[in-house]
Amino acid sequence: MANESPGTGREVFGSRFTFVAAGIGMAVGTGNLWRFPRVVGEWGGGAFLIAIVIANLVWAIPLLMAESFMGSKTRLGTIGAFRDIMGRRFAWMGGFMGFVAVGILFYYSVVCGWAIRYFIYAITGRFDGTTDTEGLWNGLTSTPWQTILFHAIAISLVGVIVYRGLKGGFEVILKYTIPVLFAILAILAVRAMMLSGASEGLRYLFVPEWGLLTDAQVWLEAFTQMAFSTGAGWGLYLTLSVYLRKREDFALNAATVCSANLLASLLAGIAVMATIFALRTPEFATAAAQAGNEGLAFVYFAELFGEMPGGTWFFAPLFFLALTLAGLSSLLAMAELATRNVQDMGMPRRRAVPWVVGVAFLAGIPSAVSLDFFANQDFVWGVGLLISGLLAAVAMMKYGVERARAELDADSDFGVGAWWPGLIRLFPVIFVALFGWWIYRAIDEFAPDTWWDPFEPYSLMTMLVQWGAVFVAMYALNGVFARRIVAGPLTPAVSAPAPEAPPGRRDPERK
Amino acid sequence: MDVVFWTLVFLGGDILILVLLLFWAVKKDREKATPAR
Numbered sequence: 001m002a003n004e005s006p007g008t009g010r011e012v013f014g015s016r017f018t019f020v021a022a023g024i025g026m027a028v029g030t031g032n033l034w035r036f037p038r039v040v041g042e043w044g045g046g047a048f049l050i051a052i053v054i055a056n057l058v059w060a061i062p063l064l065m066a067e068s069f070m071g072s073k074t075r076l077g078t079i080g081a082f083r084d085i086m087g088r089r090f091a092w093m094g095g096f097m098g099f100v101a102v103g104i105l106f107y108y109s110v111v112c113g114w115a116i117r118y119f120i121y122a123i124t125g126r127f128d129g130t131t132d133t134e135g136l137w138n139g140l141t142s143t144p145w146q147t148i149l150f151h152a153i154a155i156s157l158v159g160v161i162v163y164r165g166l167k168g169g170f171e172v173i174l175k176y177t178i179p180v181l182f183a184i185l186a187i188l189a190v191r192a193m194m195l196s197g198a199s200e201g202l203r204y205l206f207v208p209e210w211g212l213l214t215d216a217q218v219w220l221e222a223f224t225q226m227a228f229s230t231g232a233g234w235g236l237y238l239t240l241s242v243y244l245r246k247r248e249d250f251a252l253n254a255a256t257v258c259s260a261n262l263l264a265s266l267l268a269g270i271a272v273m274a275t276i277f278a279l280r281t282p283e284f285a286t287a288a289a290q291a292g293n294e295g296l297a298f299v300y301f302a303e304l305f306g307e308m309p310g311g312t313w314f315f316a317p318l319f320f321l322a323l324t325l326a327g328l329s330s331l332l333a334m335a336e337l338a339t340r341n342v343q344d345m346g347m348p349r350r351r352a353v354p355w356v357v358g359v360a361f362l363a364g365i366p367s368a369v370s371l372d373f374f375a376n377q378d379f380v381w382g383v384g385l386l387i388s389g390l391l392a393a394v395a396m397m398k399y400g401v402e403r404a405r406a407e408l409d410a411d412s413d414f415g416v417g418a419w420w421p422g423l424i425r426l427f428p429v430i431f432v433a434l435f436g437w438w439i440y441r442a443i444d445e446f447a448p449d450t451w452w453d454p455f456e457p458y459s460l461m462t463m464l465v466q467w468g469a470v471f472v473a474m475y476a477l478n479g480v481f482a483r484r485i486v487a488g489p490l491t492p493a494v495s496a497p498a499p500e501a502p503p504g505r506r507d508p509e510r511k
Numbered sequence: 512m513d514v515v516f517w518t519l520v521f522l523g524g525d526i527l528i529l530v531l532l533l534f535w536a537v538k539k540d541r542e543k544a545t546p547a548r
Contacts, residue, residue, distance in 0.1 A: 016540055046517050199514050206517040247543075252536055259529040266522050413539040 010075060011166040012245045016253065018171050021178040022240050023064075023257040025329030027231045028181065028264040030111055033323050034297040036225060036265040037205070037272040038289045043221045046208030051222030056230065056258045059223060059430060062423040063232040063389055064254035065416070066396045069408055071241030072248065076488045077340035078235040079481050082391070084490040086398045091481035093395065095474035097235040097388040098341050103381035103470075104234075105334035105360055107367035107374050109158075112327040113150030114140065118298060119320040122305075127316040129306020137298045147368040152361055155335075158328060159357035162335045165349060166243050170332050177325050184322045185264060188271035191315060192278070195308065201274030204285065205266075220437045223430070228382060230261050233389025236333040239340050251412040251420075264326070271319070272301055279304050297323065335360070345484045376457040379446075380466045383438045386431060387467070393427035401425065 013019040040048050070081040078101075082094030117140060121127065126136070140146055161169045192198055212218045231237060237257075276285045288300035301319070305311035335356055342352040367374040396404050401421035409416040439460060443451045446458035454465040474481075 016536055020536070046521060049521050202518050203514045206521050207513055208517065249536070249539065252532060252539070256529065256532045256536065259525060259532055263522075263525050263529055266525060270522070413535065 010243065012243050013166070013171060016245075016248065018175050019240065019244060019248070020253055020256050020260075022170065022174045022333070023237060023253065024260045024264075025174045025178050025181075026236045026240060026333035027229065027257055027261040027330075028178075028326050029108075029229070029231075029330035030115065030293070030297075030323055030327045031225075031229050032261065032265045033268040033272070033319075033326060034293040036229065037269040038293070038296055039221055039225055040265075040269055041204040041273060041285075042289055043218050044209040044212035044215075045204060046206050047210055047212045048218055048222055049206070050208065050213065051219050052226055052262065055219075055223045055226035056262065058423055058426070059389075060226055060230040060232040060258050061251075061254045062420055062427070063392055064230065064237050064257060065250045065408060065420065066392050066404070066424060067232070067235065067238035068241040068244065068250050068254065069404055070392070070395060071238040072244040072250075073407070074488045074490050075242055076485060077239055077242065077337065077344050079341050080344045080485040080488055080491075081238055082395055083482055083485055084488055085395050088482040089478065090395075090398070091485065092471075092474040092478040093391045094235075094341075095477060095481055096470060097233075097391055098337060099470045099474065100381050100384040100388050101234050101236060101334055102338050102360075103377060103384070105331065105338060106363040107377045107381075108327070108331055108334065109155040109360055109364045110147060110151045110368045110374060112154035112158075112324065112331050113147060113152075113368070114294070114298070115320060115324040115327050116153055117146065117150045118302070119317065119324050122316040122320045125312055127302055127305035128312045129303075131302075131306075133299045133302040136302075137294065141371055144369040148365055151364050151368045154328065154331065155357050155360050155364065158331045158335045159353055161332060162339055162356075163349065163353040170336065174329060174332070177329060181322055181325045181329070182260075182264065182267070184318050184325075185267035185271065188315065188319055188322065189267040189274075191308075191310075192271045192274035195275060195278035197278040198274035200282070201277030201285070202270065204277060205269050205273050220434060223434050224438075227386060227389065227434070229265065230258055231330070231333070233392055234385055235337055235388060235392075236330075238392075239337040240333065242340060247411050249411060249413045250408050251414050251416055268322075272296070275304055275308070276301065279307050344486055345481075346486060372457050376462060379458050380463050383435070383463060384467055386435045386438070390428060390431045390435075393424050393431075396424050 013022070040052075070085050074081040074084040076084060077094070078098040079091050079094035082097070083091035086093065121136070127133075161173050163169065192201070227233065237254075273285065276288055284300070288296050291300055302316070305316035305319075308315060335353075338356045338360070339349065339352045342355060343349055347355070367377055401424050405416055405418075405421050408420065442458065442460040442463065447453070447456045447460070450456040451460040453459050454461040456462060
C-alpha cells in the first residue's frame with residue numbers, strides 16, 4: 001500500500017530519490033551532450049552560464065513546479081490535468097501539450113537510434129583514427145534500412161520498459177541508469193581535463209565575456225537552451241508527477257532536477273570542448289561548434305577518439321553509451337506521456353503501449369529517412385514547446401496562482417512565497433519575448449525569401465500550419481476528451497459518470 | 512588562473528548546490544518519517 005496513491009490505487013514512486021532520478025532522466029537528453037557545449041562557448045562562456053542559471057530560476061523551476069502540481073493533484077495525464085485544473089472546455093490544451101511532446105517523440109526515437117548505432121560502431125572499434133567520420137555519418141543517414149531499424153530498436157526498448165509500468169519498469173531502470181550516466185559523464189570530463197591543452201576548452205566554456213551580458217540575443221539563446229534542456233512545459237514532468245507520493249515536495253524536487261540537469265550539461269561540455277581544444281586547433285573547435293548537434297558529436301568529436309590513449313576501446317564506447325542513456329531516458333518520459341493519456345481514456349496499459357509504440361514507429365519513419373523532414377520536425381515542435389509552457393502557466397492562472405501557491409507551500413520543503421505567483425504571472429511576458437524572437441528569426445534569418453512556404457523546413461508558415469492543424473484537431477476533439485478521460489480526484493462530481501462508472505470509463509489501473 | 516577560478520565557480524558551485532539540495536531533501540524526508548511526539 002505504501003507504493004500506491006491513496007484514493008486512486010495508482011502506483012507511486014517508492015522514494016523521493018527515484019522520482020528525482022526520473023525527473024533528471026526526463027530532463028537530461030542528447031541536447032545536454034551535443035547542443036549545450038556548442039552554444040555555451042559561442043555565446044560568451046561564463047556570461048551565458050549566468051544567463052542559464054537565471055533562466056532556470058525564472059522559467060524552468062516555476063514551470064516544473066506548476067506541472068508537478070497539475071500532475072499530482074489531478075493524477076491524470078496532460079489532457080485530464082487541463083480538464084480538471086481549468087475546466088471541461090480546456091481539455092484541448094492538454095491535448096495540444098501532449099501532441100507537441102508526442103511530435104518530438106516521433107523524431108527523437110530516430111535520434112536515439114543514431115546513438116545506439118554509434119555505440120555499436122564504438123564497441124566494434126570503428127573510432128580508431130582511420131575512419132572517415134563524416135563518411136560514416138553520411139553513410140548511416142543515407143541508408144534508410146539502418147536508420148529505420150535502429151529507430152525501431154530505440155522505440156521498442158522504451159516500449160518494453162513502459163509496458164512494465166512504474167514499479168517493474170521505468171522506476172527501477174532509471175534508479176540505476178541515471179547514477180551510471182552521471183558516473184560516465186564524470187569519467188569523460190576528468191579524462192578530458194587531464195589532456196594537455198584542455199585549459200583552452202575550459203576557458204571557452206567558463207571564462208565570462210562580460211560584455212555579452214548586455215546582448216539580448218545571449219539571453220534569448222540562454223532561455224531557449226534552458227527551455228529545451230530542462231523539459232519545463234513539455235508535460236513530461238506533469239506525467240511523472242501523476243505517480244508522485246502524497247504530500248511530496250514540489251519546490252526542492254524541481255530545483256534538484258534543474259541543478260542536476262545543469263551539472264550533466266557542464267560535465268558533457270567539459271568532456272567535449274576540453275578534448276577538442278586539447279587535440280586540435282581553435283579553428284577546428286570553432287568549426288565543430290558550428291557543425292550543428294549531429295556534426296559536433298558524430299563527425300568532429302568522433303574523429304578525436306583515435307588520437308587519445310584508450311579512446312577507441314574505452315572513451316568512445318563510454319561517450320556513445322552516455323548519449324544513448326541520456327536519449328532513452330528522455331524518450332521513456334515521452335512514451336509514458338503518450339501512454340498515460342491513452343490509458344486515461346480507458347485503454348489498459350497492455351494495449352495502450354503497443355499502440356503508442358506502433359504509431360511512434362510509423363510516424364518516425366519520415367524523420368528516419370529524410371534529414372530535411374527531421375530538421376523540420378525538430379524546428380516545429382521544438383518551438384512549439386514554448387507554447388506548451390505558456391499553456392501550463394495559463395492553467396495556473398485560471399486555477400488561481402495564490403490558491404495553487406498555498407497548496408504548493410503546504411507540501412514543499414522550502415517556502416513557496418510570493419516569488420512563485422509573481423514568476424508565473426511574469427511568464428507570458430517572457431514567453432512573448434522568446435517566442436517573438438523565434439518568429440522573427442523564422443522570417444528574417446532562417447527563410448527570409450520563403451517564410452510563407454509551408455514546405456520550407458525552417459519557415460514561419462510550416463510552424464503555423466502544423467501548430468494550426470494540431471490546434472484545430474485538439475479543439476474539435478475537446479468534447480470527446482472531456483467525456484472519455486476517466487475521473488480523477490479533482491474531477492467535479494457533476495462531470496464524473498456517477499454514481500457508478502460504466503464499463504470502459506473506469507481507470508483501468510484502479511483497484 | 513582565471514580558468515581555474517571560473518571553472519570552480521560554475522562547476523564547483525553547481526556540484527555544491529546539488530549536494531546541498533540532496534542533503535536537504537534527505538533531512539526533510541527523515542523529519543517527515545519521524546512520528547510527531
